[in-house]
Amino acid sequence: MENNSSFDLGRMRLSGNQAVARGALEAGxxxxxxxxxxxISDLQGSFEQLAGNIPKRNPFTIRVGEMLDQTGxxxxxxxGTTTNEDxxxxxxxxxxxxxxxFKKREFLTEEEWDLVYGDTVFAKDKGKRIPVGSRVMCSFxxxxxxxxxxxxxxxxxxxxxxxxxGIASGDxxxxxxxxxxxxxxxxxGFHFRIPTLELHSPSTAHxxxxxxxxxxxxxxxxxxxxxxxxxxxxxxxxxPVVELDMEVNHRRKGFTRDPKHxxxxxxxxRPRERKxxxxxxxxxxxxxxxxxxLLGNRVTEYGAEPKAMIxxxxxxxxxxxxxxxxxxxxxxxxxxxxxxxxxESNLVFPQPGALYEDLVSKHPIEKIxxxxxxxxxxxxLQLLDLVNRRxxxxxxxxxxxxxxxxxxxxxxxxDHILNG
Amino acid sequence: xxxxxxxxxxxxxxxxxxxxxxxxxxSGCGDTKVSWSVREGMxxxxxxxxxxxxxxYELIYAADRGCGNLQGYHAYGIVDAxxxxxxxxxxxxxxxxxxxxxxxxxxxxxxxAYNFNISGIKFAAKNKKFGAINVIYNNYNIRxxxxxxxxxxxxxxxxxxxxxxxxxxxxxxxxxxxELFKELYRRYLNKEKIMVVADGVCVLDMGxxxxxxxxxxxxxxxxxxxxxLKFAKERARVAREEPEKLKGMxxxxxxxxxxxxxxxxxxxxxxxxxxxxxxxIQFPCPVGALSFDGPSFSTSTSxxxxxxx
Numbered sequence: 071m072e073n074n075s076s077f078d079l080g081r082m083r084l085s086g087n088q089a090v091a092r093g094a095l096e097a098g099x100x101x102x103x104x105x106x107x108x109x110i111s112d113l114q115g116s117f118e119q120l121a122g123n124i125p126k127r128n129p130f131t132i133r134v135g136e137m138l139d140q141t142g143x144x145x146x147x148x149x150g151t152t153t154n155e156d157x158x159x160x161x162x163x164x165x166x167x168x169x170x171x172f173k174k175r176e177f178l179t180e181e182e183w184d185l186v187y188g189d190t191v192f193a194k195d196k197g198k199r200i201p202v203g204s205r206v207m208c209s210f211x212x213x214x215x216x217x218x219x220x221x222x223x224x225x226x227x228x229x230x231x232x233x234x235x236g237i238a239s240g241d242x243x244x245x246x247x248x249x250x251x252x253x254x255x256x257x258x259g260f261h262f263r264i265p266t267l268e269l270h271s272p273s274t275a276h277x278x279x280x281x282x283x284x285x286x287x288x289x290x291x292x293x294x295x296x297x298x299x300x301x302x303x304x305x306x307x308x309x310p311v312v313e314l315d316m317e318v319n320h321r322r323k324g325f326t327r328d329p330k331h332x333x334x335x336x337x338x339x340r341p342r343e344r345k346x347x348x349x350x351x352x353x354x355x356x357x358x359x360x361x362x363x364l365l366g367n368r369v370t371e372y373g374a375e376p377k378a379m380i381x382x383x384x385x386x387x388x389x390x391x392x393x394x395x396x397x398x399x400x401x402x403x404x405x406x407x408x409x410x411x412x413x414e415s416n417l418v419f420p421q422p423g424a425l426y427e428d429l430v431s432k433h434p435i436e437k438i439x440x441x442x443x444x445x446x447x448x449x450x451l452q453l454l455d456l457v458n459r460r461x462x463x464x465x466x467x468x469x470x471x472x473x474x475x476x477x478x479x480x481x482x483x484x485d486h487i488l489n490g
Numbered sequence: 491x492x493x494x495x496x497x498x499x500x501x502x503x504x505x506x507x508x509x510x511x512x513x514x515x516x517s518g519c520g521d522t523k524v525s526w527s528v529r530e531g532m533x534x535x536x537x538x539x540x541x542x543x544x545x546x547y548e549l550i551y552a553a554d555r556g557c558g559n560l561q562g563y564h565a566y567g568i569v570d571a572x573x574x575x576x577x578x579x580x581x582x583x584x585x586x587x588x589x590x591x592x593x594x595x596x597x598x599x600x601x602x603a604y605n606f607n608i609s610g611i612k613f614a615a616k617n618k619k620f621g622a623i624n625v626i627y628n629n630y631n632i633r634x635x636x637x638x639x640x641x642x643x644x645x646x647x648x649x650x651x652x653x654x655x656x657x658x659x660x661x662x663x664x665x666x667x668x669e670l671f672k673e674l675y676r677r678y679l680n681k682e683k684i685m686v687v688a689d690g691v692c693v694l695d696m697g698x699x700x701x702x703x704x705x706x707x708x709x710x711x712x713x714x715x716x717x718x719l720k721f722a723k724e725r726a727r728v729a730r731e732e733p734e735k736l737k738g739m740x741x742x743x744x745x746x747x748x749x750x751x752x753x754x755x756x757x758x759x760x761x762x763x764x765x766x767x768x769x770x771i772q773f774p775c776p777v778g779a780l781s782f783d784g785p786s787f788s789t790s791t792s793x794x795x796x797x798x799x
Contacts, residue, residue: 164581224573
């Protein structure tokens with residue numbers, strides 16, 4: 071069987087949910103779990119259709135379904151059967167800790183491998199390969215993360231066995247179909263402290279998801295991707311050429327015993343927790359900087375001597391793309407901020423501090439404007455912390471919007487950026 | 491008392507010091523006896539199928555939080571995963587998705603964890619892809635912090651309602667239970683759903699109740715055939731007559747029963763520490779030196795039943 075199978079699906083409309091599903095399939099995900107709830111039901115719903123649990127209902131699942139059948143793609147989907155988000159996360163946790171196969175190192179050096187895997191049962195592996203198993207995706211709406219918090223927090227304690235677990239959260243910051251307008255970036259970033267990204271476009275989400283699996287599986291840590299209500303449902307026309315990673319999908323199954331990691335009792339988790347916060351998060355930051363563009367981020371300099379930096383995340387980033395296409399908007403940007411460095415970033419946590427320091431030392435930057443959606447202000451607070459700790463002579467200014475405007479109240483985010 | 495690893499902080503009173511010691515269950519603890527049967531059952535299952543080396547089936551034990559499962563990790567080393575309260579059964583189902591065909595997943599919960607996440611156990615019952623063996627350590631109470639009013643569970647009604655066949659076991663009938671687990675592993679491979687309820691596993695409670703009911707529990711007896719007793723006599727003779735040879739001698743000869751059942755009474759050969767559980771009655775002593783005198787919980791874990799006998 072071919073390791074990579076490529077299929078041109080022809081022009082179709084893809085929603086954010088379907089784009090994430092596409093990314094997961096391209097990453098070779100074998101087990102998917104979730105609990106339905108707007109706005110993200112459709113993500114696991116797509117997997118349920120593709121796994122044959124319910125009839126295929128839309129062009130995406132019909133065409134991708136044919137493709138999966140042709141390639142012998144293995145896919146297990148557990149949706150409402152998992153009865154709540156905590157069970158969905160626990161099932162995902164159980165599926166991801168089974169490491170029955172190995173892959174070659176792609177991102178880690180030997181020393182870094184020792185740091186991540188040096189105290190596991192795989193420590194004696196001469197080739198310092200990465201222990202891998204099924205890639206797993208777990209999805210639920212924003213409130214689901216409250217229910218699943220127990221299992222998600224424990225996933226940090228069993229690092230690096232949770233590498234290969236992707237969590238997709240659909241945030242209803244509009245309060246359209248939820249009792250709260252919760253900003254889950256706070257939970258995933260500040261509480262669970264796992265790499266967290268906010269996606270911004272159905273046309274690029276799949277690449278980010280796929281590359282997150284590649285990078286964070288090797289780092290042995292779960293990651294979270296967050297979509298807002300608008301992105302989850304918004305459809306765009308794309309010409310998807312889907313490339314399935316069959317080698318990943320057909321990895322050897324097997325559970326390797328390592329009770330010192332997988333039995334989460336005090337004496338076991340205390341050193342891991344210490345290591346996670348004091349060493350691993352720094353490693354994640356370093357790897358994120360090294361693979362900044364791989365994760366769908368971009369640094370653009372407008373002008374030779376930028377005195378300001380703009381960080382655009384999530385929906386702001388989506389609207390900011392207009393600047394590239396419209397010279398009038400570009401002029402307005404330069405009029406407003408003069409020369410400026412723009413960081414178009416999916417990253418919410420951890421923020422790559424060294425990258426900011428580097429940019430601040432290179433350019434005479436005086437102000438950093440942070441544009442993010444949600445009351446959590448996760449990026450702003452991290453940058454504020456960085457500036458204070460490092461004693462950088464830069465002002466960090468919060469330009470976030472604490473909620474997502476409803477569809478008929480939606481104002482242009484590019485105007486928000488350009489009008490300040 | 492402070493130790494080298496845990497020196498007494500100077501500004502703390504002596505009674506504030508936390509002791510460093512391994513988890514150790516009571517000598518008559520039913521949890522440990524179930525763990526022995528689970529492990530022994532897998533050994534017999536492989537032996538029955540004449541499987542050796544890499545061909546053997548392997549047990550994966552996904553547990554819940556609680557003393558019932560901590561002993562499995564500390565005393566027997568059979569526990570592979572403990573995560574959150576109540577998620578043992580569903581984590582087990584996740585493992586089934588990604589483990590090999592030669593690995594049999596057994597999940598175990600205390601009755602506290604059962605109440606905590608009954609929906610996870612329900613999922614295990616409804617998942618048609620795999621079999622399920624779910625062990626419930628039923629001590630009729632939620633004990634971790636102690637003293638709560640018990641939430642009674644009728645497993646005979648709830649188990650079938652969830653989709654399980656319920657089998658009650660007396661944890662102290664270790665040999666019968668090992669045979670049962672051997673059979674259950676076969677049924678697991680046939681995708682059957684079985685809930686094993688180990689009744690009355692808190693021997694402290696049972697001992698107290700028996701005492702209050704006027705039942706004097708029995709204790710184990712070792713005959714002269716016991717390899718350890720014989721060896722102890724030999725050691726005593728060597729110590730007396732040729733003390734220079736004593737250093738080179740092992741400290742014990744067999745100890746299969748004490749180590750196997752994790753029983754302090756048997757290890758110390760001290761009937762005073764015996765709770766009267768009677769697990770040793772069924773323990774396969776290589777020379778048949780173990781017997782029991784008086785009533786034991788291996789007859790029944792119910793005090794009313796014991797009274798009748």
